[in-house]
Amino acid sequence: MTEKMEQNFHPIQISDREWVNEKLRESNHASCEYSFANNFIYAKAYDVQVGELFGCGVIRYRDKKKKGQYSYSFPFGNGDKRAALETMRALCRQDGQALQMYPVLEADRAHLIEWFRGEFEIDADRGDFDYIYTVEKLASLRGKKLHGKRNHIARFMDAQDWRYEPMSAANIEGCREMSKEWERMRADKWNDSMEEELNVLDEALDHFEALGFVGGVLYKADEIVAFTIGERLNADTLVVHFEKAYPDLQGAYPMINQQFILHEGTGFTYVNREEDTGDLGLRKAKLSYYPELILKKYRVVESSVVFANETDKDVIEHIWQVCFGDDRAYIDLYLSNRFETENMLVIHADGRPVSMLSLLPVTITIDGEKHAARYVYAVATLPQYRGRGYASKLIEHAFAKYGEPLILQPADEGLQRYYERLGFDEVFKQSPCWIYNPCTEKVTRVSENAAYEVAEDMTFVSENTSQIRMAELGNWEVSEVSAKEYKEIRDLYFDGEGYVEWDEEAIRYAMKENAFCGGAALKLTDRRSGAQGVLMYRVCPQKSGVKALQVVETTLDEEELSEILPMLMHDTHTRQAYEKNEGGMILRTQEMAAWACEDGYLNLTLG
Numbered sequence: 001m002t003e004k005m006e007q008n009f010h011p012i013q014i015s016d017r018e019w020v021n022e023k024l025r026e027s028n029h030a031s032c033e034y035s036f037a038n039n040f041i042y043a044k045a046y047d048v049q050v051g052e053l054f055g056c057g058v059i060r061y062r063d064k065k066k067k068g069q070y071s072y073s074f075p076f077g078n079g080d081k082r083a084a085l086e087t088m089r090a091l092c093r094q095d096g097q098a099l100q101m102y103p104v105l106e107a108d109r110a111h112l113i114e115w116f117r118g119e120f121e122i123d124a125d126r127g128d129f130d131y132i133y134t135v136e137k138l139a140s141l142r143g144k145k146l147h148g149k150r151n152h153i154a155r156f157m158d159a160q161d162w163r164y165e166p167m168s169a170a171n172i173e174g175c176r177e178m179s180k181e182w183e184r185m186r187a188d189k190w191n192d193s194m195e196e197e198l199n200v201l202d203e204a205l206d207h208f209e210a211l212g213f214v215g216g217v218l219y220k221a222d223e224i225v226a227f228t229i230g231e232r233l234n235a236d237t238l239v240v241h242f243e244k245a246y247p248d249l250q251g252a253y254p255m256i257n258q259q260f261i262l263h264e265g266t267g268f269t270y271v272n273r274e275e276d277t278g279d280l281g282l283r284k285a286k287l288s289y290y291p292e293l294i295l296k297k298y299r300v301v302e303s304s305v306v307f308a309n310e311t312d313k314d315v316i317e318h319i320w321q322v323c324f325g326d327d328r329a330y331i332d333l334y335l336s337n338r339f340e341t342e343n344m345l346v347i348h349a350d351g352r353p354v355s356m357l358s359l360l361p362v363t364i365t366i367d368g369e370k371h372a373a374r375y376v377y378a379v380a381t382l383p384q385y386r387g388r389g390y391a392s393k394l395i396e397h398a399f400a401k402y403g404e405p406l407i408l409q410p411a412d413e414g415l416q417r418y419y420e421r422l423g424f425d426e427v428f429k430q431s432p433c434w435i436y437n438p439c440t441e442k443v444t445r446v447s448e449n450a451a452y453e454v455a456e457d458m459t460f461v462s463e464n465t466s467q468i469r470m471a472e473l474g475n476w477e478v479s480e481v482s483a484k485e486y487k488e489i490r491d492l493y494f495d496g497e498g499y500v501e502w503d504e505e506a507i508r509y510a511m512k513e514n515a516f517c518g519g520a521a522l523k524l525t526d527r528r529s530g531a532q533g534v535l536m537y538r539v540c541p542q543k544s545g546v547k548a549l550q551v552v553e554t555t556l557d558e559e560e561l562s563e564i565l566p567m568l569m570h571d572t573h574t575r576q577a578y579e580k581n582e583g584g585m586i587l588r589t590q591e592m593a594a595w596a597c598e599d600g601y602l603n604l605t606l607g
Helices: 002-006 014-028 036-041 079-093 106-115 136-142 145-156 171-184 192-206 250-262 278-285 308-323 330-338 388-400 413-423 450-457 483-494 506-514 559-574
Strands: 049-053 056-061 100-104 121-123 132-133 162-164 214-220 223-232 237-245 270-274 291-297 298-302 304-309 344-349 352-366 369-381 407-409 423-426 433-438 440-447 476-480 519-526 532-541 546-552 578-579 583-585
Touching: 002 407, 014 049, 014 056, 036 132, 036 237, 036 578, 049 079, 056 079, 100 106, 100 214, 106 298, 121 304, 132 136, 132 308, 136 250, 136 270, 145 250, 145 506, 171 192, 171 214, 171 223, 171 237, 192 223, 192 237, 214 250, 214 388, 237 250, 298 578, 304 388, 304 519, 308 330, 308 344, 308 352, 308 369, 330 506, 344 388, 352 388, 352 506, 413 423, 413 583, 433 559, 440 532, 440 559, 476 559, 483 519, 483 532, 506 519, 506 532, 532 559, 546 559
Parallel strands: 237 270, 369 407, 546 578
Antiparallel strands: 049 056, 100 298, 121 298, 132 270, 132 291, 162 214, 214 223, 223 237, 304 344, 344 352, 352 369, 407 583, 423 583, 433 440, 433 578, 476 519, 519 532, 532 546
């Protein structure tokens, strides 16, 4: 059966255009890859093949230079997509490989989740997303936000020595020569991707008419200075595949952009200007036109480790409650604020997720440079499924997938031994903690265990007779702090070797989670010097029955803490004050194997 189906695929040819386009029209996709012409011009670079399975069109491709396996499009057209997918899986298994697909759009992602629950890892790369605009916006450039574009165009038009022509056999060779000059102008930035793009452009120019392309050519002083090539993508969308302009000529890019839409955009509602490939300069340029939609496209691979999706939340909550004992409100707080469909890995058994871990992005300073890393949180497996290696499989998968250091904070010594066996090292030591002694009115740094033991036995009797207003603590002015302010002050104070830096979204959640647990985050400004600090605390009941002030994190030193703690404890009606830093572990990448750090800082981990 699979051998017969394999014969359905063949190298893409011009003669395939009619039937492939008919299948594409049936699906009416808005992604730039769902174009016959686009796949044809990339055929030499990616060994593009087409085939029909169960009434669906399917495109597959592979990078010839890397000699990798085929990736497939999601089946398109009005046929039996599920049957086509099963055949694609069988074809890949026959070669000892997992089925890979790209691009997969939102509706097709939903089909995969419904038909093959827990069998495909589905995630997206921001650099792959298409930018889609309205024709009206790109043609008129109305509004204050696009005022700069209009100014650049006005400068281009000042000398009245320009003209626009549709691309045709009469000017195609001129466009080819212009692209070569464009290449020479960018010689210092040249790379393999640019070389590939020009080769593909040659294919487009060679088959311009046969592929149904439309184009526009911009002249200044009778010289070609810019051109664009596009085509109809679906019922209401024009796609732009190529746009070239001399970068040192003011207004050339916005001018060809606008003129092409004015002349060739009639009858269309939208324009797809393709992805930014992760190029931040190109991303900025595309965003500057304020897209109507940034179209998310997914990459899919058959896998036993997959991302949890929006339909899994009830099961995740069950795993969390069974394994950690937290109440529903706390779990909902996390899932509502931090859960994403691409940051929690799960393994399915018996038709449902049974093991999970979250992966939260952080930055860590290693050998003086900042590196992306992932904080591993909420690792849990239902008791009846333990002993099968699921947790270690999740960690190994995450490490291989991202190629970034993994950081975690084990809950106890037994788990620390477990993570050591997986290759984690204790880099973030349980740093010296402090207690506040009301008798001496001093903060004293002691060992972690001693801090806790003394804190249990301490009592505090306030000698203040008036209520302390939270607007002031002695010489310190107290105010609310935003996540942005907290992050700025935190980064400035803790930054250094081994510092684990959270993004603003994570800081915002840490503050929200702390407030949920009875705490607050403060910004403190010293009236004497103007210096600013932050302090995050929560009020915790102790075994002895008294309430304690636990400082979760602060940038204040011992002397400054000794000054404000009596008043803060009075205001919060607490009798003990202490800080605990639980430390943490890291799984290094091979490039970082030799890295060692004694003063790394890890906190706000929700551990």
